[in-house]
Amino acid sequence: MEKYSRIFVAGGTGLVGSAIIKNLLSKGYTNIISNYHIRKPVVDGVDYYPLDLTKQQQVEYFFETFQPEYVFFAAAKVGGIVANNTYRAEFIYSNLVIQNNLIDISYQNKVKKLLFLGSTCIYPKNCPQPMKEEYLLTDTLEYTNEPYAIAKIAGIKMCESYNLQYGTNFISVMPTNLYGPNDNFDLETSHVLPAIMRKIHEAKISNAPRVEIWGSGKPMREFLWSEDMADACVFLMENRDFEDTFSTTPGGEIRNTHINIGTGVEISIHDLAYLIREIVGYTGELYFNTDRPDGTMQKLTDVSKLHALGWKHTVELSEGISRLYQLYNANDDYDSL
Structure with a gap:
């Protein structure tokens, strides 16, 4: 180009x-x-x-x-x-x-x-x-x-x-x-990471004692x-x-x-939820509802082809979640979802 x-x-x-x-x-x-x-x-x-x-x-x-x-x-x-x-x-x-x-x-x-x-x-x-x-x-x-x-x-x-x-x-x-930026935080249509972030954030604001997380927490995600x-x-x-x-x-x-x-690095939904909990600053309980579906148990990409071409990711997960939470807090539109 x-x-x-x-x-x-x-x-x-x-x-x-x-x-x-x-x-x-x-x-x-x-x-x-x-x-x-x-x-x-x-x-x-x-x-x-x-x-x-x-x-x-x-x-x-x-x-x-x-x-x-x-x-x-x-x-x-x-x-x-x-x-x-x-x-x-x-x-x-x-x-x-x-x-x-x-x-x-x-x-x-x-x-x-x-x-x-x-x-x-x-x-x-x-x-x-x-x-x-x-x-x-x-x-x-x-x-x-x-x-x-x-x-x-x-x-x-x-x-x-x-x-x-x-x-x-x-x-x-x-x-x-x-x-990342412009993510979807609607609980019906969003993906797992922004959905968990919104749930935990709202629990923090309302002083709710616990947050429901869908599934067992065992699936691994990248x-x-x-x-x-x-x-x-x-x-x-x-x-x-x-x-x-x-x-x-x-x-x-x-x-x-x-x-x-991808990154070639994975984390369990359990550990992801607790990482978001820490970054959001919520002190309540996380409840993993095993009556809800887990989906595929593991989805880790092999990125060796991309790495061989000379490209690698730069933003690690904890940094990215912190950035996203700052954006979530700063965007009034998310509050109206």
């Missing part, structure tokens, strides 16, 4: 997209466009336009009008274990429609390069640890987030298939669990600061092409065209 290249960040108001935009601006990119649904952000150096990515005609008009050269595909319908299991139809439908629109229309408009963001939930429920890229599609998925995972797998394979048939340059990355993730995405967009990312089987079949993005 050149500094003046026309770059479209799809989903630029969310946790992932906003971090990518911030990273691009910090590196001197000057021609960035993004989309919004309801509230138009004000960010110097970025042009935002209303666009519903589930509407094919709107996406076609947008691409024909603005002719983006590079696309960061950070748009998705996302949520934690509750949302994934409750809104199963919405998660598979919305994500498939968004992917079909963006990937195909990027091809039709001769986008030079696209980066598709998935999720490590694409890997099997009982996947060997740490999870290597080659473990994709080797076993069954975790049921609670199966619709979302299937949609993301379809996105990877759609990028791969367009590359092989049409000669496009669409690459895919699989970030681990993310947290967490990556969203701005580190964004830096990895821009790094890969600048330095890697599709032909650099895949491996082949002995029979010549192309496989493993995506790259994991």
Whole structure:
């Protein structure tokens, strides 16, 4: 990418997209466009336009009008274990429609390069640890987030298939669990880390004697600061092409065209909750409700491929949680959730 290249960040108001935009601006990119649904952000150096990515005609008009050269595909319908299991139809439908629109229309408009963001939930429920890229599609998925995972797998394979048939340059990355600025703290739709933070913060404010944490606390999870993730995405967009990312089987079949993005470090939900408790300054009890689902017991990414390319995360978990809690306290919008 050149500094003046026309770059479209799809989903630029969310946790992932906003971090990518911030990273691009910090590196001197000057021609960035993004989309919004309801509230138009004000960010110097970025042009935002209303666009519903589930509407094919709107996406076609947008691409024909603005002719983006590079696309960061950070748009998705996302949520934690509750949302994934409750809104199963919405998660598979919305994500498939968004992917079909963006990937195909990027091809039709001769986008030079696209980066598709998935999720490590694409890997099997009982996947060997740490999870290597080659473990994709080797076993069954975790049921609670199966619709979302299937949609993301379809996105990877759609990028791969367009590359092989049409000669496009669409690459895919699989970030681990993310947290950071512009995170979602809604208890119904948020991921585990911000959900626990909000529960513990509200218990502290109300002097509640204990906080319920879903599940046994035994599952292991890996967490990556969203701005580190964004830096990895821009790094890969600048330095890697599709032909650099895949491996082949002995029979010549192309496989493993995506790259994991993570820290390679995991923590139990039990220890995460107590770490958040300490940072928030709550002194009450944490109650782990085993009647609630645990989800996949372990999801640690193998990041050796990314490390070999010269990229490594910089923000450790305790520092990131402290940063996020400062943002949570400073943002009045979170109080209205």
